[in-house]
Amino acid sequence: MKKVYKISAGVLLLSSCIVIGSVMNFQVSGATPPPGTADDPVVTKSYVDQQIQKALNGGGGTTTPTNPTNPTTPSQPSQGTDEVKNVALKPGKILIADAGAEFIVRSGNAVIYTEDSNGVADLTDGKDLLNGQAAPKNHLLSFPREGRGIQVKEGQKNGLIVMVRGGYTIK
Template sequence: MKKFRLITTTIVLGLVFYLGSILNTPADGAGTNPGTTDDPVVTKSYVDQQIQQALNGGGGSSNPTTPTNPTQPSQGADEVKNVALKPGKILIADAGTEFIVRSGNAVIYTEVSSGVADLTDGKDLLNGETAPKNHLLSFPREGRGIQVKEGQTSNLIVMVRGGYTIK
């Protein structure tokens, strides 16, 4: 009886494996390979462009263009600029501007008693205090900025995100 069971089990398992190998179909979704004309791979900029065209009424052009965001000015507020500040000049920030001092020695300049937020250390820097290098400084209101430390003869290099003026 044990021998019969063993033979039956072997035959059933053999049939299952045989039928499984014949009926094996790959599970690749819709049956197409990615990157072909049936299932193209697209870039984010292409998708953004198509969405922008759909939102603007679908005025389709055959040449792809860079999508624009109508809520931002053409010169982006998130653009970071490297500014060289000469001794004797003051870099005044617009409200919400951020600075990072990259080289040279800088001090905080304010026309009021409140200071500038050093977001790296989490403290306020007041007028005349040294602005540490590689710290993110936030200027909450206009009339505040940085200047080259007195006695320094070389330029100050500052990364700026946002609006500013040089006096």
């Protein structure tokens, strides 16, 4: 009789665990929200591909090529695009950036040019470079306002090669 009692107790225990488990369907709250919510949306591959194409094309739509003016002509502004251009700057000339432009000095010795007391952001070192300070080679320089730029260091006979993103003027 004891054997029948043990088997019955085991079947009853197993059955009750199954019933209790299915009735009390607790959801485990972990680090990730369930898929399909605002915090973790479910998206299709075509949507992801579309968003990647928008990002690659500069925010959406199709891009049309433009014919920018000759950027090396003195006092003639360039077209403001996200295209990176290599600009040759001769001694005695000043490369003035439009607001939001970025420069990288590739060759030659350059110094910062500003008409006010504020400077230019050296994003590579996280410093502010003031008027007359050396502009380091291969550093990303950001120009937050118009009227600031770079020029060839005094006494240097060779010019500069500068990579430019954004608008600029050569004086």
